[in-house]
Amino acid sequence: MHRLRQLLFPATLVLASCAGIGIADEQQDFIASMAAEHGFDAAELERLLGEAKRVQVILDAIAKPAEGLPWWKYRRIFLTPERAAGGAEYWQRNAATLARAEAEYGVAPEIIVAIIGVETFYGRHTGKYPVLDALYTLGFHYPKRASFFRKELGEFLLLAREEALDPRGPMGSYAGAMGRPQFIPSSFRAYAVDFDGDGKRDIWGNDADVIGSVANYFARHGWRHGAPVAVPVTGGSGDHAELVAAGMKPSLTVGQLTAAGLRLDTQLPADAATSLVELEQPEQREYWAGLDNFYVITRYNRSNLYAMAVYQLSREILALRSTQETAGEPLPHAGKPPRS
Numbered sequence: 001m002h003r004l005r006q007l008l009f010p011a012t013l014v015l016a017s018c019a020g021i022g023i024a025d026e027q028q029d030f031i032a033s034m035a036a037e038h039g040f041d042a043a044e045l046e047r048l049l050g051e052a053k054r055v056q057v058i059l060d061a062i063a064k065p066a067e068g069l070p071w072w073k074y075r076r077i078f079l080t081p082e083r084a085a086g087g088a089e090y091w092q093r094n095a096a097t098l099a100r101a102e103a104e105y106g107v108a109p110e111i112i113v114a115i116i117g118v119e120t121f122y123g124r125h126t127g128k129y130p131v132l133d134a135l136y137t138l139g140f141h142y143p144k145r146a147s148f149f150r151k152e153l154g155e156f157l158l159l160a161r162e163e164a165l166d167p168r169g170p171m172g173s174y175a176g177a178m179g180r181p182q183f184i185p186s187s188f189r190a191y192a193v194d195f196d197g198d199g200k201r202d203i204w205g206n207d208a209d210v211i212g213s214v215a216n217y218f219a220r221h222g223w224r225h226g227a228p229v230a231v232p233v234t235g236g237s238g239d240h241a242e243l244v245a246a247g248m249k250p251s252l253t254v255g256q257l258t259a260a261g262l263r264l265d266t267q268l269p270a271d272a273a274t275s276l277v278e279l280e281q282p283e284q285r286e287y288w289a290g291l292d293n294f295y296v297i298t299r300y301n302r303s304n305l306y307a308m309a310v311y312q313l314s315r316e317i318l319a320l321r322s323t324q325e326t327a328g329e330p331l332p333h334a335g336k337p338p339r340s
Helices: 011-019 025-038 042-051 056-062 071-078 081-093 095-105 109-120 131-141 143-162 185-191 207-220 238-244 254-259 292-300 304-327
Strands: 230-234 273-280 285-290
Touching: 025 042, 025 131, 025 143, 042 131, 056 131, 071 273, 071 304, 081 095, 081 109, 081 304, 095 109, 095 207, 109 207, 109 304, 131 143, 143 185, 185 207, 207 292, 230 304, 238 273, 254 273, 273 292, 273 304, 285 292, 285 304, 292 304
Parallel strands: none
Antiparallel strands: 230 285, 273 285
């Protein structure tokens, strides 16, 4: 990637420059803010935003996220034999790095691998949109969440300066998520790590940095090593809607669930914190107790569907790898290796 020129002009010159910029007020305010707070050159930012494109397909995509699907449709996107086999292969290729990440951060290898599997199929599908275009489009042409994406655009520009990247270069998702773990810019700046010590935080092509960064993200959000993630619940019905409505964060107790007539497939302390997760199947509802580690997965993507897909894929990957290791069998072929 190309090196980004340093964008350092005095704020007084910046504000004067902004006064003559013939762009929308929102962009003018954004440029002035980046200049005054972070020392960016207003003229350079004007040129950069002038090159950014409003991409209609990005606006169309964010209006119909996969998390809007019922569970039984969402599940079949990610819980496939190919994705499980790909996870076992990825684990084998990176076994030493995953073991070191578990030792340093306390995050199980199958969870790290499953995150990368759900996000990008182990690096095969990392996004086809320039991150600059995605964040520009959503920051200035998607009023519903404009402030969030404008903030991420600012984080991206800071990231590019810090990592010596040309902001025109990185590619990502329609929402501006980047690399194999699909970090948004603020997450990159806060949680990405140089896990192999080469002086770079490369989440695009370096699996050591990808694995370390995902592990660090989970550790920083409170992952508890060896603790359960989610437990199936029987006896659930529409009568338990109030418990479901309590939300993703574990604000209930196991005792409250059992008092409401629900039965957990695994015995847990009555005072253990939990949520009640309801998943839609074609002809019925499925219920789970979402524990603290389940909630941590939702911090990566704020969706119970996402967290359950990661958890269930992790179990399939772990089972497949354990069976193959016990039998001494070669891992099944899951297609072409990820692009570097």
